Amino acid sequence: MEDREQIYSKRVRAGKRTYFFDVRSTRSNDYYLTITESRRHPQGDGFTYEKHKMFLYKEDFDKFADALKEAVDHVKTELMPEVDFTQFEPKPEEANLLGESDLKWD
Numbered sequence: 001m002e003d004r005e006q007i008y009s010k011r012v013r014a015g016k017r018t019y020f021f022d023v024r025s026t027r028s029n030d031y032y033l034t035i036t037e038s039r040r041h042p043q044g045d046g047f048t049y050e051k052h053k054m055f056l057y058k059e060d061f062d063k064f065a066d067a068l069k070e071a072v073d074h075v076k077t078e079l080m081p082e083v084d085f086t087q088f089e090p091k092p093e094e095a096n097l098l099g100e101s102d103l104k105w106d
Contacts, residue, residue: 007031016040032057 008023020036033056040047056064076085 030058033061 005025006022007025010021012019012021016039018038018040020034020038022034022036023031024034025031035054035056037052039050041050076083
């Protein structure tokens, strides 16, 4: 499927990785989400980027979001309950600059 018109985009920087959440439209005015992971690798005097893309369709939105939340909650509560995950949250002024303040799952 070729990429169609981009309706909305959200970028999340995570170290050497960047994640892009893009809402796109189909020819029939339906919508889907692409999730792209982009990793930067040094090469010579510059960088190359390795990208992996996932397509998520509307019938799977809720199942995907629920499974992601369950998996993250399992890590936080069962596997690493001693870790204070709030230390990884951006400060309010950083969240506004990065545009990530609305990426809360709770």
